[in-house]
Amino acid sequence: MSTETTVVQGLPGGELAEFQALHSRAHKETDVRRAAIVASKGTLDMAYPVLILASTAAAMGMEAGVFFTFYGLDIIQKKKFRHLKVAPLANPAAPIPVPNLLGAIPGATFLATRVMKFLMARQKMPPVEELLKTCQELGVRFFACSTTMGVMGVKPADLIEGADIAGAAAFLEFASQAQVTLFI
Amino acid sequence: MTAETVADITLDTRGTLCPLPVIKARLAMDKMKPAQVLQLLASDPGAKADVPGWARVAGHRLLRQEERDEVFIFWVQKGEGKQ
Numbered sequence: 001m002s003t004e005t006t007v008v009q010g011l012p013g014g015e016l017a018e019f020q021a022l023h024s025r026a027h028k029e030t031d032v033r034r035a036a037i038v039a040s041k042g043t044l045d046m047a048y049p050v051l052i053l054a055s056t057a058a059a060m061g062m063e064a065g066v067f068f069t070f071y072g073l074d075i076i077q078k079k080k081f082r083h084l085k086v087a088p089l090a091n092p093a094a095p096i097p098v099p100n101l102l103g104a105i106p107g108a109t110f111l112a113t114r115v116m117k118f119l120m121a122r123q124k125m126p127p128v129e130e131l132l133k134t135c136q137e138l139g140v141r142f143f144a145c146s147t148t149m150g151v152m153g154v155k156p157a158d159l160i161e162g163a164d165i166a167g168a169a170a171f172l173e174f175a176s177q178a179q180v181t182l183f184i
Numbered sequence: 185m186t187a188e189t190v191a192d193i194t195l196d197t198r199g200t201l202c203p204l205p206v207i208k209a210r211l212a213m214d215k216m217k218p219a220q221v222l223q224l225l226a227s228d229p230g231a232k233a234d235v236p237g238w239a240r241v242a243g244h245r246l247l248r249q250e251e252r253d254e255v256f257i258f259w260v261q262k263g264e265g266k267q
Contacts, residue, residue, distance in 0.1 A: 033241065052202065052203045055203055055207055056202075056203040056206055056207065056238075058210075059203070059206050059207050059209070059210035059211075059238065059242075060206070060210075060237075060238050060241040060242045061241060061242040061243060062241065123200075123201050124199055124200050124201070124204070125201060125204075126204070134207055138207075138210070
């Protein structure tokens with residue numbers, strides 16, 4: 001009946017029981033899984049991998065936490081997350097591949113961002129705002145780097161609701177129990 | 185196994201890309217009881233590997249998986265005490 005047993009059907013009785021015991025023990029040991037992600041960039045193309053991986057980890061039943069530091073802090077700033085941009089400068093893979101010199105002219109970033117947002121919307125990708133909401137609904141923890149806030153003059157009121165202000169130690173404590181650690 | 189796998193709920197995620205099929209599946213599972221079966225339709229090519237991975241880690245059981253005309257169909261049984 002069960003599809004799980006089909007994998008081990010070929011094993012003799014004793015080995016099957018042993019396999020199942022091993023399997024259930026292994027499953028218990030990693031029952032609570034955790035993903036710790038550092039978001040260090042504030043461009044649209046860097047926000048998406050962070051939010052997609054964090055929300056998916058949570059959807060898989062993992063505990064997920066993101067440490068937003070330096071430019072990455074823009075992703076959880078109320079006045080900024082709707083206006084993240086794609087930089088065509090020094091980015092040969094930008095939606096409109098342009099020579100660096102042209103990427104530096106006014107309007108090039110605006111245009112590249114417009115194109116990326118259009119491509120995203122065409123594939124029904126949720127905007128950053130919606131992914132942030134999904135993350136929070138699924139219980140993803142947001143850590144706002146206190147040093148970045150100090151250096152960049154970001155006030156607690158500038159952050160979206162539910163983001164915790166934290167330093168490196170608090171995030172590292174969270175990450176020390178993680179099986180998945182990513183720096184984006 | 186029976187030829188037909190009966191589902192309690194059907195969720196159509198066709199036309200969306202990662203992470204939506206898995207996110208929507210999780211949200212649907214939240215409203216279901218353990219042992220109930222979710223039938224999930226997806227057109228994202230990534231779903232072929234994503235849905236089994238999600239089910240395994242989240243503690244659900246993938247009962248069956250099919251591919252019909254570039255549409256992936258999964259039957260996932262909700263695990264005990266899992267989300």
